[in-house]
Amino acid sequence: MLESNAQRGPYWEQTTPEDERIAHQIEHGREEHLLLDPRPPAELNELALATMKKTGPAFWIAVLGLGSLSLIFALTWVTQIFNGVGITGLNRSVMWGPYIANLIYFIGIGHAGTFISAALRMMRMDFRRPIARAAETITLFGLAMAGLFPIIHVGRVWKLFYMIPIPNQRDLWPNFRSALFWDMSAITTYIIGSTLFMYIALIPDLAMARDHTDGWRRKLYGALSLGWRGTTGQWHKLEVVSNILSFVIIPVMFSVHTGVSWNLSMSVQPGWHSAIFGPFFVVGALYSGVAAVIIVMIFVRKVLKFGYFIRDEHFNAMGIFLFILMIAWVYFYFAEWITNWYGNLPPEVAIQEMLTGPLAPLFYLMLFANIIVPLVLVFKRVRTNLPAMLVICIFIQIGMYLERVIIVAGFLSRNELPFNWVDYVPQLPETIITIGTLATLGLLYLIWTRIVPIIPLWEVYEGQAMQSTRRVGRAVVSTRTDAH
Amino acid sequence: MSEDTNKHGHKWTMVVDLDKCTGCQACVVACHAENNVPIASEEEVVKGRAMHWMRIERYWEGEFPDVKAKFIPVFCQQCGDAPCEPVCPVYASYHSEEENVNVQVYNRCIGTRYCGNNCPYRVRMFNYRAPEFDAPLEQQLNPDVTVRGPGVMEKCTFCIQRVRRGAETANAENRLIKDGEVVPACVQACPTNALVFGDKYDEESRVAKLVPNERQFKLLESLGTEPAVYYLKGGETHVGE
Numbered sequence: 001m002l003e004s005n006a007q008r009g010p011y012w013e014q015t016t017p018e019d020e021r022i023a024h025q026i027e028h029g030r031e032e033h034l035l036l037d038p039r040p041p042a043e044l045n046e047l048a049l050a051t052m053k054k055t056g057p058a059f060w061i062a063v064l065g066l067g068s069l070s071l072i073f074a075l076t077w078v079t080q081i082f083n084g085v086g087i088t089g090l091n092r093s094v095m096w097g098p099y100i101a102n103l104i105y106f107i108g109i110g111h112a113g114t115f116i117s118a119a120l121r122m123m124r125m126d127f128r129r130p131i132a133r134a135a136e137t138i139t140l141f142g143l144a145m146a147g148l149f150p151i152i153h154v155g156r157v158w159k160l161f162y163m164i165p166i167p168n169q170r171d172l173w174p175n176f177r178s179a180l181f182w183d184m185s186a187i188t189t190y191i192i193g194s195t196l197f198m199y200i201a202l203i204p205d206l207a208m209a210r211d212h213t214d215g216w217r218r219k220l221y222g223a224l225s226l227g228w229r230g231t232t233g234q235w236h237k238l239e240v241v242s243n244i245l246s247f248v249i250i251p252v253m254f255s256v257h258t259g260v261s262w263n264l265s266m267s268v269q270p271g272w273h274s275a276i277f278g279p280f281f282v283v284g285a286l287y288s289g290v291a292a293v294i295i296v297m298i299f300v301r302k303v304l305k306f307g308y309f310i311r312d313e314h315f316n317a318m319g320i321f322l323f324i325l326m327i328a329w330v331y332f333y334f335a336e337w338i339t340n341w342y343g344n345l346p347p348e349v350a351i352q353e354m355l356t357g358p359l360a361p362l363f364y365l366m367l368f369a370n371i372i373v374p375l376v377l378v379f380k381r382v383r384t385n386l387p388a389m390l391v392i393c394i395f396i397q398i399g400m401y402l403e404r405v406i407i408v409a410g411f412l413s414r415n416e417l418p419f420n421w422v423d424y425v426p427q428l429p430e431t432i433i434t435i436g437t438l439a440t441l442g443l444l445y446l447i448w449t450r451i452v453p454i455i456p457l458w459e460v461y462e463g464q465a466m467q468s469t470r471r472v473g474r475a476v477v478s479t480r481t482d483a484h
Numbered sequence: 485m486s487e488d489t490n491k492h493g494h495k496w497t498m499v500v501d502l503d504k505c506t507g508c509q510a511c512v513v514a515c516h517a518e519n520n521v522p523i524a525s526e527e528e529v530v531k532g533r534a535m536h537w538m539r540i541e542r543y544w545e546g547e548f549p550d551v552k553a554k555f556i557p558v559f560c561q562q563c564g565d566a567p568c569e570p571v572c573p574v575y576a577s578y579h580s581e582e583e584n585v586n587v588q589v590y591n592r593c594i595g596t597r598y599c600g601n602n603c604p605y606r607v608r609m610f611n612y613r614a615p616e617f618d619a620p621l622e623q624q625l626n627p628d629v630t631v632r633g634p635g636v637m638e639k640c641t642f643c644i645q646r647v648r649r650g651a652e653t654a655n656a657e658n659r660l661i662k663d664g665e666v667v668p669a670c671v672q673a674c675p676t677n678a679l680v681f682g683d684k685y686d687e688e689s690r691v692a693k694l695v696p697n698e699r700q701f702k703l704l705e706s707l708g709t710e711p712a713v714y715y716l717k718g719g720e721t722h723v724g725e
Binding site for chain 2: 083084085086089090091092093094095096150153154155156159160162163172173174175177178179180181184263266267268269412415416417418419420422423424
């Protein structure tokens with residue numbers, strides 16, 4: 001009896017059934033939550049760097065496929081420059097078409113990246129940590145593609161510099177009253193701001209890559225990491241700059257899509273002239289943008305095998321976010337249509353008759369993809385099921401793209417004088433250019449994942465260091481140290 | 485620019501008497517010849533790219549056999565408060581102070597087509613392709629008017645080349661422009677005198693006397709664009725039995 005007690009040790013070191021339950025809870029927390037599952041930084045560095053250096057045959061096939069699509073797109077664009085915009089299906093009433101719809105679409109998917117990074121950072125939401133950079137990359141390349149479209153769209157691209165306020169001998173300035181000028185300024189600010197925002201957060205990881213690589217990579221990362229050594233002062237500066245940029249970039253983000261929507265709503269075109277367009281477009285942009293980020297997260301997790309970093313909890317959180325944005329978008333869309341329909345003005349009635357008439361298949365597909373399909377997001381089983389999420393998010397992309405095309409090209413085909421009702425039929429060139437820019441976005445993203453760590457490793461360590469568990473009574477709760 | 489803010493120049497104005505318009509399209513042909521407007525091919529017209537600075541909109545009313553046709557000549561309304569002007573990012577579309585018309589600077593235009601979208605009358609024509617003139621039309625281009633290249637927006641100018649020449653002639657002879665001295669090509673070609681052109685600031689001109697007419701209305705007047713084109717309401721043309 002005495003021996004046995006001595007073997008078992010004092011009673012406070014003995015395991016009880018309750019301790020086993022708690023150990024199980026802690027183990028469960030490690031499986032569920034990235035931040036409760038810390039691993040040595042060296043191991044995580046190795047995980048990220050191995051992916052960056054690995055270029056298998058599948059990678060090269062993807063680069064070849066996307067690259068040739070991008071090349072076809074470039075050739076089509078050159079053809080359009082030499083032959084005029086006449087190779088598209090635009091006509092004397094529908095003067096804006098898919099190019100402007102693409103501009104809105106790409107800026108839209110560029111919205112979520114910054115929102116996830118900056119807004120969730122401001123609100124101290126930790127689930128953003130591993131997905132922030134994948135989302136910011138979407139912003140970066142989405143904006144790059146969006147920035148191409150005004151250039152593709154204009155009739156005389158070689159005179160585009162007239163839009164830029166360059167001092168000149170004749171004192172000829174751009175027209176500051178034009179919504180296009182506002183939009184151009186907002187997009188330029190946003191491109192610069194979000195690139196800076198992304199780059200600042202990239203510096204510690206570039207320094208890590210510099211220390212673990214050799215050859216051209218070492219030189220590149222050495223130059224880009226700006227002498228980062230990881231001193232306390234440098235971390236402090238990084239923290240301060242990131243916080244300032246987070247607060248600055250969010251109003252800019254709102255201004256961009258508001259500016260894009262004002263291109264439409266500042267005009268007297270029926271259907272466009274609506275005060276709700278600013279917030280409506282911002283919500284729509286976030287909606288399609290978050291769906292795009294989820295698509296990218298699925299690829300990052302499955303193709304780059306980053307299951308450790310991107311877990312079900314992240315899909316769950318993003319799924320809830322997507323669902324909330326869906327409700328907000330539906331609310332705006334309903335508010336827009338109910339007032340138009342009740343107002344019963346003849347040109348707007350003509351637009352409604354077109355939507356339920358010749359454009360009905362597109363219109364109802366859009367409503368189905370944007371409203372009916374995402375309803376299944378109420379179930380957690382759906383939110384954490386990757387194939388289901390992929391299908392839902394692709395539906396949302398199609399739906400939101402159709403929404404933009406209907407608003408731009410569809411509404412323009414009905415206007416005040418019925419003599420000028422001309423329907424728009426898409427032609428091959430704009431189809432190629434649309435698909436080609438999507439391919440270019442994919443190509444840039446693919447190459448990017450081999451150049452920078454697509455997971456913000458330092459943010460993950462930071463989160464893991466600040467998070468731990470604590471026993472309160474019989475429960476195990478996760479605790480968070482606020483280091484700020 | 486509001487109608488009353490610019491009193492020092494002219495207010496070139498058109499009055500269209502719909503009661504006199506027969507829809508003969510002579511004005512359309514005259515406009516093409518005067519302003520070097522390219523003739524869109526059949527395929528282009530099917531695509532909805534008919535190029536006319538001036539067009540006769542024809543609306544049908546009633547069911548066969550009791551069908552009525554209504555003709556409305558529509559061209560740039562030279563709005564006093566034009567929607568196309570503020571939206572142009574490069575000032576290619578702007579308001580001329582001297583003539584009080586809306587002019588388009590072809591060299592400045594970059595082809596954003598924002599003005600075209602924002603024109604409720606849809607009278608702005610975009611050069612989707614380089615202009616082509618079938619032989620022998622290329623032999624009779626008007627030397628006073630630029631041939632616009634691809635990617636440029638264009639529209640009715642009230643034949644500003646004729647207006648300017650009239651003003652210069654009058655100036656050289658040290659007198660004011662007489663009413664009826666300057667006429668755009670469409671007015672000159674109209675066989676029924678349905679179109680009347682003149683300076684509304686000249687109180688003795690025919691347009692100034694025609695505008696306060698009980699039949700007078702402006703196209704899409706509710707939008708507040710203050711057009712310089714006034715229509716006089718007309719009866720219908722019966723084409724049925």
